[in-house]
Amino acid sequence: MTATQDTPVRTEPALTLSGVLASALPHDLGTARGPSRYTVPAVFSRRPQPREVDLLHGAGTSRRLADAGYSDVELHVSDRRLLITNTNLADLKAGLAHLIGTILAEVSLQASQERSQREEELDALGQLEEQRLEALRQAAAEIHFD
Template sequence: MTTTIHTSPVRADAALTLSGVLASALPHDLHTAQGPTRYTVPAVFSRRPQPREIDLLRGSGVRQELADAGYSHIDLSVSDRRLLIGNTNLAELKSGLAHLVGNILAGVSAQASKERQDRTEELDALGMVEEQRLEFLRQAAAEIHFD
């Protein structure tokens, strides 16, 4: 018997969020005597981040926001559909860093969405101007008679 699971595709314009920590990718020796106290925690994105969102996550604004909140030692990077939260640990994430990262992602997602919307409106306006220009030329050409 074959089981088919139907999932709805996540829209590219949906807010970028994190669905959770990928526990299977944590260091294998966590909570042992030899285990690291700080490590990279991989978190799974709700969808593939767009290039502009990745640029914003790598930007100085995000680094400053982390530093202002007391997390200047944290490094955020993107690998495919994962946010890699470097130089941290699960306890630090639980005690407030996860909330901050969620807020940062919400801001990045909103900014990228606004920029896309602004660009779309600008292109629509330019398209309207071009259509008016072409209509003017059609009308001007139609007024030319060779009789």
């Protein structure tokens, strides 16, 4: 019995962002004194898994952002929020939001595939252990003290 054939595998919905948390934007945004770059908080659709957080904070994400022209932008997970630093709403609207959505989809998929692979490996190890125990039971059953 493998995890992919007989055992239902619990799958998390893809990690997405539901939107920008406007109430957490700088209070002076849109004024003459407002910053041109700031941190934009976005709300996750669900709590990110630890592996998803690791991937988002990894060098691959930084490289993807830099390759797309956003070398100053950083992504930080804070509970159920993604903090997008050194950016602004205009950059997000002009393409950064789409790039971040793509990165999230890839991170979510990679983490899900890794979980499935680990589950399959654990299932296979469990089967090997069961076979080992059965062989021991059979060997012990063949011992007679008469």
